[in-house]
Amino acid sequence: MAKHHGDGHHDGHNAFEVSSKVSEFEILELAVRELAIEKGIFSAEDHRRFAEWAEGVGPHGGSKLVAKAWSDPAFKQRLLENGTEACKEVGIDWLQPTGVGTPSDYTFFYVLENTPQVHNVIVCTLCSCYPRPVLGMSPDWYRTPSYRRRMVRRPREVLAEFGLHLPADVEVRVHDSNQKSRFMVMPMRPEGTEGWSEEQLARIVTRDTMIGVALPRADRTSDAGSLAEQVR
Amino acid sequence: MAKPKFQVGDTVRVKDRTTLFHTRTQKFIRKRVGTVVAHRPEWVIPEDEAWDRMETGRKEPFYVIRFKQTELWPDYTGLAHDTLETEASESWLESVKG
Numbered sequence: 001m002a003k004h005h006g007d008g009h010h011d012g013h014n015a016f017e018v019s020s021k022v023s024e025f026e027i028l029e030l031a032v033r034e035l036a037i038e039k040g041i042f043s044a045e046d047h048r049r050f051a052e053w054a055e056g057v058g059p060h061g062g063s064k065l066v067a068k069a070w071s072d073p074a075f076k077q078r079l080l081e082n083g084t085e086a087c088k089e090v091g092i093d094w095l096q097p098t099g100v101g102t103p104s105d106y107t108f109f110y111v112l113e114n115t116p117q118v119h120n121v122i123v124c125t126l127c128s129c130y131p132r133p134v135l136g137m138s139p140d141w142y143r144t145p146s147y148r149r150r151m152v153r154r155p156r157e158v159l160a161e162f163g164l165h166l167p168a169d170v171e172v173r174v175h176d177s178n179q180k181s182r183f184m185v186m187p188m189r190p191e192g193t194e195g196w197s198e199e200q201l202a203r204i205v206t207r208d209t210m211i212g213v214a215l216p217r218a219d220r221t222s223d224a225g226s227l228a229e230q231v232r
Numbered sequence: 233m234a235k236p237k238f239q240v241g242d243t244v245r246v247k248d249r250t251t252l253f254h255t256r257t258q259k260f261i262r263k264r265v266g267t268v269v270a271h272r273p274e275w276v277i278p279e280d281e282a283w284d285r286m287e288t289g290r291k292e293p294f295y296v297i298r299f300k301q302t303e304l305w306p307d308y309t310g311l312a313h314d315t316l317e318t319e320a321s322e323s324w325l326e327s328v329k330g
Contacts, residue, residue, distance in 0.1 A: 108272065108273070125258055125260075126256055126258065152260065152304075152316060153304075153305055153308075154309055154310070155301075155310060155314065156309070156310040156311070156314070157309065157310075168311055171311075171313045171314055171315060172301075172310060172311075172314045172315075173298075173314070173315045173316070173317060174301075174314075174315070174316040174317070175316075175317050175318070176258065176316060176317070176318040177318075178256045178257070178258055178318050178319060179256055179272070179275075179278070179294060179318075179319040179320075179321075180272070180275060180294070180319075181272065181319060
């Protein structure tokens with residue numbers, strides 16, 4: 001394979017042609033998609049709309065959930081008791097926007113609350129299950145065999161690679177999403193955020209803090225830079 | 233819905249069954265002993281769902297099992313109180329006398 005790629009003297013092929021090579025997986029996806037469209041299961045327009053939606057969903061929904069839970073104890077209770085239902089309060093319906101989501105796609109959503117004693121972190125060793133309606137697409141590293149294999153086996157070492165060193169009196173609890181449940185971590189509200197609005201709080205609840213590989217900090221947002229002016 | 237066979241707090245062992253086809257029971261939890269920490273709803277087991285037997289498939293209660301990391305990995309390098317949680321359907325679990 002590799003010798004046909006990018007050797008620069010193969011019939012004058014250039015980088016454009018190399019990058020247009022389609023993987024077997026892409027061919028499979030295309031074939032299944034076209035069959036589904038021919039059978040009328042969905043239209044090309046439905047597919048485009050869904051792809052646009054899926055690629056546009058970010059971790060903002062999750063950030064909102066956490067910020068609201070930090071600010072409103074009653075909501076926090078509802079969120080911990082029934083994550084799927086509580087999501088609707090911030091406008092996230094796990095069966096939308098397609099309206100045809102099946103319970104086998106994502107059924108049960110659970111929010112894992114960090115405490116001073118327990119730090120939660122999520123992984124899916126079997127594939128790459130992830131709470132997409134609330135966190136968007138998973139980061140590339142989340143899907144790598146390296147993360148999946150090592151997070152269950154050497155969680156403290158992997159967390160340290162992310163810069164997260166947890167004290168010895170904290171229990172690290174790994175959640176392997178192998179069945180129908182999807183998980184999200186609710187980090188602890190950091191110091192220095194007293195009196196903040198939900199909107200301000202949401203900005204420090206980044207994707208990684210909801211996977212469990214980072215902790216939120218009052219001086220760190222996902223869109224670093226605008227933070228200083230926000231806090232001033 | 234069938235009454236769950238195991239209760240929260242029960243000690244269970246994950247069976248090491250033959251899986252010719254699809255399963256979602258990870259290899260690394262098989263033969264390992266853990267504690268039931270939560271019930272999950274009954275559902276068609278993955279072994280049948282993988283074949284799209286949503287109507288006729290076998291339904292079983294699911295459980296969240298918490299394992300001590302040192303139980304899963306004898307050479308675990310973290311701390312003794314570290315844990316891992318994952319889910320299993322009833323037929324994968326057997327009772328362990330406490």
